[in-house]
Amino acid sequence: MELVEADMTEECVCEDVPFDEFQGYLETAQEMIKLCAAKGGRGLAAPQVGIYVNMFVWIINNKDFQIVINPKFYPNGKKKTKTIEGCLSYPGQEYYIERCKYIRAVFYTPSLVYMPSETVVLRKITKEFRPPLSIIFQHEIYHLRGKTVAVVGELLSDDKHVGVAFKEPEEKNEENKLEKERIKD
Numbered sequence: 001m002e003l004v005e006a007d008m009t010e011e012c013v014c015e016d017v018p019f020d021e022f023q024g025y026l027e028t029a030q031e032m033i034k035l036c037a038a039k040g041g042r043g044l045a046a047p048q049v050g051i052y053v054n055m056f057v058w059i060i061n062n063k064d065f066q067i068v069i070n071p072k073f074y075p076n077g078k079k080k081t082k083t084i085e086g087c088l089s090y091p092g093q094e095y096y097i098e099r100c101k102y103i104r105a106v107f108y109t110p111s112l113v114y115m116p117s118e119t120v121v122l123r124k125i126t127k128e129f130r131p132p133l134s135i136i137f138q139h140e141i142y143h144l145r146g147k148t149v150a151v152v153g154e155l156l157s158d159d160k161h162v163g164v165a166f167k168e169p170e171e172k173n174e175e176n177k178l179e180k181e182r183i184k185d
């Protein structure tokens, strides 16, 4: 599995994963996780590897990947936030983007159950996210709509490389280091 050229992901159209066929996508998702981890990304959407379905993988607690199927999100309040985002499809580039700060996400994720034999079922998740996960979730779901950072963002020129935070200033604490951290999906 390899990343496809960025222009093959821009303005792409993705179909929902059919619920009765999701098992056929699990192997793909696992390969996406391996690729994302190998590239040091925090998320990877199916169209980035030339598969046009509504599915992405992302890191939810700094180490564990989650498979997200047929996701939707809704703004949770009116707050917007400016972010600087990188993307595995645009190596070496960073983009300014305005995102919703808080979101409510609805999606499906595979879950192992015993009934009595081991079976993978899809579990529906409704969850509220705050930065940085809310930003990464939007970044990935925008991929599924063909709205990559290059389509909706503003390319950061070299003279603007100043380590601008996507974390809010009022959240200063010992995690300040995160302020210099950029999203790389």
Ligand SMILES: [Zn+2]
Pocket: 086, 087, 088, 089, 139, 143, 185
């Ligand atoms: Zn991306």
